[in-house]
Amino acid sequence: MPADTTLTEEHREVRRRVRHLAETVIAPAAAVVDRDAAFPRAAHEALVAEGLYVPHLPVALGGLGADALTSCLVIEEVARACASASLTPNVTRLVSLPLLAAAQPDLAERCLRPAATDGAILAFALSEEDAGSDAAAIRTRAVRDADEYVVTGSKRWITNAGVADHYLVAAVTEPETRAISLFVVDRDTEGLSFGPCEDKLGVRGSPTRSVFFDEVRVPAEQRVGAEGEGYRLALEALDHSRVTIAAQAVGLAQGALDYAAGYVCSRRQFGQAVGAFQGVRFMLAEMAMRLEAARQLTYAAAARSEARSSDLRFFSAAAKCFASDVAMRVTVDAVQLLGGHGYTRGSPVERMLRDAKVTQIYEGTNEILRGVLAKQVLAEVG
Structure with a gap:
């Protein structure tokens, strides 16, 4: 590197x-x-x-x-x-x-x-069966009852569910305006339960489960921010968090490139190392170029996150979108460079390829993020 x-x-x-x-x-x-x-x-x-x-x-x-x-x-x-x-x-x-x-x-x-x-460990209970990319469509309700809220509903695809100590839950507190608020629900709260672990393609060691709220009573002091502020707080947090998802994608790509480069240096065909062939060298060069571009964009986004810059939303979306696309391309190419060895279970690059896919999906699918980026571009000329 x-x-x-x-x-x-x-x-x-x-x-x-x-x-x-x-x-x-x-x-x-x-x-x-x-x-x-x-x-x-x-x-x-x-x-x-x-x-x-x-x-x-x-x-x-x-x-x-x-x-x-x-x-x-x-x-x-x-x-x-x-x-x-x-x-x-x-x-x-x-x-x-x-x-x-x-x-x-x-x-x-x-x-x-x-x-x-x-x-x-903490978990973010935002997504629902019909409210993934359209997070504002959540149906989980929180009804005020004296000095408590009663939370009813369910969440889907929640990372860390079952192992987390606290859950940050997004729930509708004003049905007419669809206003959303955030609440901390502790793991041992009565009425909180979980579905089975999802059998996922990749990141299989990270538990992903549904979370159910059966009239869960939450003290009012465990509301985060004012009533109705939850959606804004969630979006602002995601603007910052997408930068570390980009970093995750960069790390995945680096691991795949490292392994593939070592393999083509040790693997011999036609009397020479596979890495001596020009076509292989060009693949490695392309992988390294794209990876370094993703890394630098991610670090630039991190600087804007730290400074809370006005253009953070653009940079965090761009970094996450670009880096995750690079991770997919680099891991696919790493599998190709290893040939049959790369395609078999137990190969690190096969695992990295499966792991990379989800970086294009969570914390905003890349299709949604391209829409965010286009909106920012058009706003500057509109």
Whole structure:
């Protein structure tokens, strides 16, 4: 990988630390995590022990107060070894953003400090069967009853469901206007239950389940922000979180490129290394060019996330869309370079190809994000 002059020495040290964890703890377990659809517990515990699970949290909450680029570097390096292991810190970070922005201090303290100190896991319960890309169409209701809300409904495709300690739930609080509010629901709350784990194509070690709310009573102080602010808070959090999804895609692509490059150097055909053939070399060059472009766009988006720039929505959508498309192309090419070896279960690039696909889908499908980007472009000339 080319040296990145945009990184400070602190950033490079974080990369070195995470890469060491990835190579010694995370990568050796990646195949089993995928095969058995097992939660990547060792990876999770290693990140927590190193203080790198939620580095963005303020020092006052037990975090490092690190910038958005640091979070990207952590996710990138973990995903390079195991995409499943990179999703738990990714989603916990996503949920933390509305809590930091709008939750009551006591609620933020109760949910976020344990994430920094003990590795508490968070989940974002937004999507529903008929409200995926159209998040405003959610039907889960929260009805005020004195100093509580009664939440009824269900969520679908929720990452970390079943292992999370706290769930950030989007629910309609004003049916006539479709106003949405956010609530924290604790894991042990009566009436909260889960469906079976989805049998997924990729990121199989990251649990994805339906979540059901059967008249779940939530104290009013566990509402995040004012009534009706939930949709705005969710969209703003996703603008920041898409940057780390882009970093996940970059890490996946880097892992596939690394493995494919090593393979073509050791594999011999027609009396020479496969990597000596011009066609193979051109494929590697194309993979590396696209990957580096995705990395730099992701880092540029991270800078805008940190600065809360007015053009963050454009850059985060562009980075996530471009990087995930690159991850798919690079992993497909990596499988091609390995030939039959790449196509068989147990090959790292076969797993990476399956893992890469979902980066084009979650936190905004790439088709939706292209619409977001076009809207931004047209607004500037309209």
